[in-house]
Amino acid sequence: MFIKNLKRKWSSKPTTPITITPQLYLALYARLKYPNTYHYALHVSSSEGVSSPSIRTMKYHCKNIIAVTEGTVSIPWVYEAVKIDPESDPRIVVRVLLGDVSHIDMVDSLLEAVPVGEGRKEDFNCVSWVKDALLRLDQAGVISRGDVSGWESVERTALDYVTEKKQQGRFESGWEGDTSRRRLQSWNSPATSNSVVTTISSHATANMSVSRLITIVLLGLVAVTSIPCIMILHFRVGTFDLIESITQKAPHLLLGGPAVLRTVYSHIGPLDAQLTNLISFFPYWPVVTGATPELSLFGVYMGGQLLSCLALVVIEGERKGNAWGPIGFPTIWATSWVFIPFGFVQPVHNLVHVLFSRIGRAKGQADANAISANAKRIALLPVSLTLGYIIPSFVVCLPSPEVVSHHSRQGFLIAWQFFAIWTAVSQFILTGLVSDNKINRLLGIGESPQRKAATALRYTYNFVLVVTGLTHSLILVFGLCHAFIQSYSPETANQLHPLLIFQPISPFLNEKLDAFERGILSLLQHDTYFAGASSLIWALYLYSNVKPGVTFAALVGKATVFTVLFGPCGAALAVMKERDETVFADSTDSVTPKKQN
Structure with a gap:
């Protein structure tokens, strides 16, 4: 019998070691004194040992204690x-499964290093600590099979789940359970009788991924298509040949004349040569002279659209979520417009944002903290744009030689092209000169930094x-008046027709042009x-991220209305404004109060 039992024992199949994947949860605890608010904590559940079926759950959080120091x-x-x-x-209300923990050995040290109580007293609480803790875990790469980059989405999921369970009577006596709810936790997730475990829905994430893919494809197509329309077309129809033939003749005149080309700006030979080539080749002189009315009118129109794109690029570069990323250097992006076509650089900028920015590639709703920025710098931006772009734009339009000489006007025109640098310099100087007290009075004394930024x-x-x-409205109305009111100005009706002002030549044209204008x-x-098209596509994508229920028809309608009111680039700025206000409003309307313990 002994031998038989021994044989049976050794011939049985070896027991497979039980492996339990560590998991990270957001836990909301009830607060008896404040029934509609919650204490926030993180839970990490893992196995006790290599082959142990027991679950070990660690709670990480910040709490208030009463301390007495020297009688205080x-x-x-x-x-x-x-x-x-x-x-x-019994205090646990819900636990939200955020993802798996791939490096359990790093969790303790990472969470212990999260600052406690830093900043203004009213700004720190258990919620802000959990938010910072998740950011640190995410940046360290210890969270797998989960996305915690969008804090607003994580928090909203938990709070919405609590609301749903309250409506079902989950927390009332006599509740018999929700038989319609599918069990979401795996066998190794600790299901409890007094805590509900849920996961963040992947449906919105899947939809967001599809919209992001479509946006990437569209922006890529716009960038690629801009090359033949902006560059190749004008080599084919002879625009650049006409410009070169005029500027190379002696005496060297600017396009459209009658000014002689200025060749000395700084008395530094190589630099002056580059600046001379810049003003002789780039077609801004005929735009500001007014010799060709339709060209000058569209120049004014483009100036307004350029301002909107400049504001978009600068604001996006100022956001906390883009700091030190490829989008976080707006002056470089905007200055590149001088040397590379604006219609190519802007689609590339928007594509890079969607591909690499934390805000652009977010799978959930945007985080209010990520789209926030330094309130002082943003508040001073209108003044900086006025000093660095708007005023120089007026100066280059001053008539010559009646008000300024041709020589001086060429200098102004060269300086104007670096408006992005002048805007950045103005921003830097104003930030140092204007006191914080003035900005606080403007934005609201005692308001949180996020509300000030909004x-x-x-x-x-x-x-x-x-x-x-x-x-936009001025040029549009001006053209429509000439088109439909013949008595308005009969001699210029054909020149100022809106189609001539706004309709470009066909990209398939093969005939040579007679005039460079x-x-x-x-x-x-x-x-x-x-x-404008790329910026509008990009802005609509970011807007749809925070409005997951918005339909395609609604997006098209919004884009159409804003384009009629502000033009394509202005429409993109208007959509971005609505996106920001939606995110900040959702953040402000959160049911979680500032002070929790």
Whole structure:
């Protein structure tokens, strides 16, 4: 019998070691004194040992304690990491499964290093600590099979789930359970009788991924298509040949004359040569002289659209979520417009944003903290844009030689092309000169930094939209008057027809142009339209991220209305304004109060 039992024992199949994947949860705890608010904590559940079926759950959070120091009573925030049993804690309301933990050995040290109680006292609480803790875990790459980059989405999922269960009577006596709810946790997730485990829905994430893919394809197509329309077309129809033939003749005259080309700016030979080539080749002189009315009118129109794109690029570069990323250097992006067609650079900028920016590639709704920015810098941006772009644009339009000489005007025109640098310099100087007290009075004393940023962004958006809308409406109405009111100005009715002002030449045209002015006008038109189209596609994508229920028809309608009011680039800015206000409004309307313990 002994031998038989021994044989049976050794011949049985070996037991397979039980492996339990560590999992990360957001836990909301009930607060008896404040029934509609919750205490936030993180739970990490893992196995006790290599082959142990027992579950070990650690609770990480910040809490208030009463401390007495030299007779003074204080209630500081302290960090706590403690082993708990979720099944025996009646205060747990819900636990949201955020993802798997791939490096369990790093969790303790990472969470212990999260700052506690830093910043203004009213800004720190258990919620802000959990938010910072998740960001640190995400940046360290310890979370797998989960996306916690969008804090607003994570928090909203948990709070919405609590609301849903309250409506079902989950927390009332006599509740018999929700038989319609599918069991979401795996066998190794600790299901409890007093805590509900859920996961963040992947349906919106899947839809967001599809919309992101479509946006990437569209932006790529716009960028690629801009090359033949802006560059190749004008080599084919002879625009650049006409420009070169005029500027190379002696005496060297600027396009459209009668000014002689200026060749000395800084008395530094190589630099002056580059600046001379810049003003002789780039077609801005005939735009500002007014010799060709339709070209000058579209120049004014393009100036307003350019302002909106400049504001978009600068604001996006100022956002916290883009800091030190490829989008976080707006001056470089905007300065590149001088040397590379604006209609190509802007689609590339927007494509890079969607591909690499944390805001652009977010799978969930945008985080209010990520789209926030330094409120002082944003509040001063309208002044910086005025000093660096708007005023120089007026100066280069001063008539010569009546008001300024041709020589001086060429210098102004060279300086104007680096408006992005002048805007950045103005921003830097103003930030140092203007006191924080003045900005606080403007944006609201005692308001949180996020609310101040939201107010500053609103001021900046409104300022730029007013200027862009005025230039757009002025040129549009001016052209329509000449088209439909023949007595308005019969001698210029044909020149100022809106189709001539706004319609570029066909990209399939093979005939050579007779006049360089028509080619320059078409080049600027294509430049503006490609930049505007890409910016509008990009802005609508970001807007749809925070409005997951919005339909395609609604997006098209919004784009159409805003384009009629502000033009394509202005429409993109208007959509972005609505996106920001939606995110900040959702953040403000959160049911979680500032102070929790």
